[in-house]
Amino acid sequence: MKARIPKHREFIIDFPQDMDNAKANEGWDKLNQIVEDYKKSHNGQSVYAATFIEDCEPAVKKLQEEYGFNYTVQEVQ
Template identity: 65%
Template sequence: MKARIPKHREFIITFPEGTDEARNQQAWDKLNELLEAYKKAHNGNSVFEPTFIEDVEPQVKALQAEYGFNYTIEER
């Protein structure tokens, strides 16, 4: 059997060493809220949508400025 698995891009989030764990958890919670809001707005679609990165990157950048995490976008 052959299966074609489409490539997709995803955010890789990292927190600098020594940052406050409770604050990091707040950031994760807000990032997960972004994902849930995206799913609701796009009929249950998720990170596998072709435009997911472009759609949420402005909000991720705003959270990055607030919480100080780093992110990259990788193709998988």
């Protein structure tokens, strides 16, 4: 079976290694909630949507301030 995954961009999130696991897990939960909220507000679109990064980046930056993680945006094929 073959599946074609569209070319898209992704957030690559890197939490500090010395961060408490509970706090990092809380941060991941909030990041996952951004994705779920995006799906709900964009008729079920996912991270493969062309504007996903632009639509979600302000919320990701806000969490970055709170949790101190680094992120990059990477193009994936």
